[in-house]
Amino acid sequence: MTKKLEGKVAVVTGGSAGIGLAAAKRFAEEGAHVFISGRRQPELDAAVKEIGHQAVAVKADVSSLADLARLFAAVKAAKGRIDVLFANAGIYEFTPFGTITEETYDKMFDINVKGTLFTVQQALPLISNGGSIILTGSVVGSKGFEAASIYSATKAAVRSFARTLTTDLKARKIRVNLVSPGPIQTPGLDVFASDDVKNALKSGVPLDRLGTADEVAKAVLFLASDDSSYVAGVELFVDGGTAQV
Numbered sequence: 754m755t756k757k758l759e760g761k762v763a764v765v766t767g768g769s770a771g772i773g774l775a776a777a778k779r780f781a782e783e784g785a786h787v788f789i790s791g792r793r794q795p796e797l798d799a800a801v802k803e804i805g806h807q808a809v810a811v812k813a814d815v816s817s818l819a820d821l822a823r824l825f826a827a828v829k830a831a832k833g834r835i836d837v838l839f840a841n842a843g844i845y846e847f848t849p850f851g852t853i854t855e856e857t858y859d860k861m862f863d864i865n866v867k868g869t870l871f872t873v874q875q876a877l878p879l880i881s882n883g884g885s886i887i888l889t890g891s892v893v894g895s896k897g898f899e900a901a902s903i904y905s906a907t908k909a910a911v912r913s914f915a916r917t918l919t920t921d922l923k924a925r926k927i928r929v930n931l932v933s934p935g936p937i938q939t940p941g942l943d944v945f946a947s948d949d950v951k952n953a954l955k956s957g958v959p960l961d962r963l964g965t966a967d968e969v970a971k972a973v974l975f976l977a978s979d980d981s982s983y984v985a986g987v988e989l990f991v992d993g994g995t996a997q998v
Contacts, residue, residue, distance in 0.1 A: 756782075756783045756784035757783040757784070757974065757977075757978040757979070757980065758780055758783040758784050758785035758836075758837065758974075758977065758978060759783070759784035759785075760784060760785075760786075761780075761784065761785045761786070761836040761837055762785065762786050762788075762828070762832045762834055762835050762836050762837070763777075763780045763785040763786070763787050763788070763835070763836065763837040763838075763839065763977065764787075764788045764789075764790075764824075764825075764828060764835050764837070764838050764839065764876065765777045765780070765787060765788070765789045765790070765839045765841055766789075766790045766791075766813075766815050766824075766839070766840055766841050766842035766868075766872055767790070767791060767815075767841040767842030767843060767889075768787075768788075768789025768790060768791060768797075768800060768810075768839075768841070769789060769791035769793065769796040769797045769799070769800040769810070770791070770796055770800070770939070770940050770941070771937075771939035771940055771941055771966050772841060772889065772934065772937065772939065772966045772969045772970060772973075773789065773791075773839070773841040773842070774789075774800050774803065774804070774966070775965075775966035775967045775969065775970035776839055776841065776969070776970040776973040776974070777789050777800070777804050777808065778803065778804050778970070779967070779970045779971065779973070779974045780837065780839075780974065780977065781804050781805050781807050781808060783974065783978070785807070785836075785837065786807050786809075786832060787804060787807055787808045787809070788808075788809045788810075788811060788824070788827070788828050788831075789801070789804070789808060789809070789810050789811075790810070790811050790812070790813040790815070790820075790824050790842070791810070791812065791813070791842070792812065792813075792814050793812075794810075794812050797810035797811075797812060798810065809827070809831065811823065811824045811827050811828075814864075814868075815840075815842040815864060815868030815869070815871070815872050816863040816864045816867055816868045818871055818875070821871055821872060821875045822875060825875050825876055825879060828879060829879055833879070834879050834880075834881050835876055835879045835880045835881065835884065836880075836881050836884050836885070837884065837885050837886075837887070837977040838872070838873065838876050838880060838884070838885070838886045838887070839887045839889075839973060839977070840868075840869045840872040840873055840886065840887070840888050840889065841887075841888075841889040842864065842868055842869075842872070843864060843865045843868070843869070843889055843907075844860070844861060844864050844865065845861070845891075845901075845904045845941070846860075846861060846903075846904065846945075847900040847901055847904065847945065848900055848902075848903065849899075849900045850900070850902055853902070853903060857903060858903055861903050861904060861907050862903075862906075862907055865904075865907035865908065865910075865911065866907050866910045866911065869888055869889075869911050869914060870914060873886060873888075873914070873918060873929075877922075880925075880927060882925045882926055882927070883925070883926045883927065883928075884927050884928075885927070885928050885930075885976060885977050885978075885981075886918065886922075886927060886928065886929045886930070887929075887930055887931070887932055887973055887976045887977060888911050888914060888915055888929070888930070888931045888932075889911070889931070889932060889933075889934075890908045890911050890912050890915075890931040890932065890933035890934075890988060891904075891905075891908040891933055891934060891935075892933055892934070892935045892990065892992045892995050892996040893905040893908050894908035894909040894911070894912045894933065895909075895912075895933070895988075895996045896995070896996055908933075911931065912931055912933075912988055914929075915929050915930060915931040915986055915987075915988065916986050919985050919986035920986075928976075928981070928982075928984065928985045929985065929986065930976045930981070930984060930985065930986065930987050930988075930989065931987065931988045931989065932969060932972050932973050932976060932988075932989050932991060933988050933989065933990045933991070933992065933996070934964065934969045934990075934991050934992060935958060935964060935990070935991065935992025935993055935994075935995035935996065936951075936954040936955065936957075936958060936963050936964065936992075936993075936995065937963060937964045937965065937966060937968075937969060937991075938951075938963045938964070938965055938966070939966055942963075951963065957995055958992070958993040958994065958995050959993060959994035959995070959997075959998055960993035960994055961993075962993065964991060964992070964993055968991060969991045972989055972991045975989075976989065
């Protein structure tokens, strides 16, 4: 049976944990050569071992254009092209309105918005005609959750990128799509969410549970592969129905 990404070259930012790592593993299982980036070398090293022999890690902060240039220089030197780009790196912080600081605003917009935009722009010379770009959004881009005004705004901006980049890149037949997770059990969630918070999140999900990183990764694989050859500019929710009802 032919693998969905046999011989393809994939880049996953924020690929050392959570959804990024799960997607990188799916890509590798389907035959892709995978490059991952992240800000912490020990996590990157562990991720490469988990993904397997076709994985390469490059330490990079997506909010730094110099780091992005180094990442894509490494990809160019090794493979010369990119077939799938999963611009996934992002952060979230929940701050009650009235207590938001300039630092919080700048940090989230630098990584989530600036980082996503320049990840795609710097990768563009390497992306194959007919390639696939997947961006990571969130249900918060469509719904108004408490204490999430800045994070929500960043993800609404990324949703807009999926639309505008689809138009900008149509001449090269590059498909740009957005995957928008709902509450997902990841290491990042464990940092800020107590069991009570997780139960509150779960209560807003029609399927009555948190999702898994691999459930999102399977949707990302669909958008990366020819299975979605006539899908462009969409927002694919993987949220147990959270944003739908």
